Amino acid sequence: MQGITSDGKQFRPSDWAERLCGVMSCFRPEGSGGPNAHLQYSPYVRPTMLNGVRSVVVNAALREIEPLAYHFVVNFAKDNDLQVVEACLLPEADKKSN
Template structure:
């Protein structure tokens, strides 16, 4: 299902037969469950923010969870949990690399 060389997987809120996955807040719930898995381990209050290894987002109008491979290297059981979540719910998974937005540059100065 996931190649060993991909840096990130995108679990998409669309089933293999094209139906929107419910409930509508599934991505936030899944990322919330994974919030304690982070670089340096869980710390007091870490449950109040998402792990940088498991981030909910919306891409092209579709709810997704971006899961970084570092999660697998740090905590294989947590990786297996998210991959099995996608498989058990028949969700589409894409392998990719999330490219950060380019910085906004100021307009050039007028001569």
């Protein structure tokens, strides 16, 4: 989901992605907790910048793992009129091989 509304306006506040991902930080794979798990974003809901636009990437696996959490994120986008784009993100290339 991108921080732009359907009419092209930037969504506010400017830290909306980090706030949303902070709320979702408890949703993580079993066994990936640890003592500082509460200080990390969930691997299923992560803030990022896409083409200069603050965005949130939501892994489709969240729908199966925790349907209510997935619907919360989807409804957040709908309620705030945010643009949603389905995409397939590729892992970053190994920097040592370049």
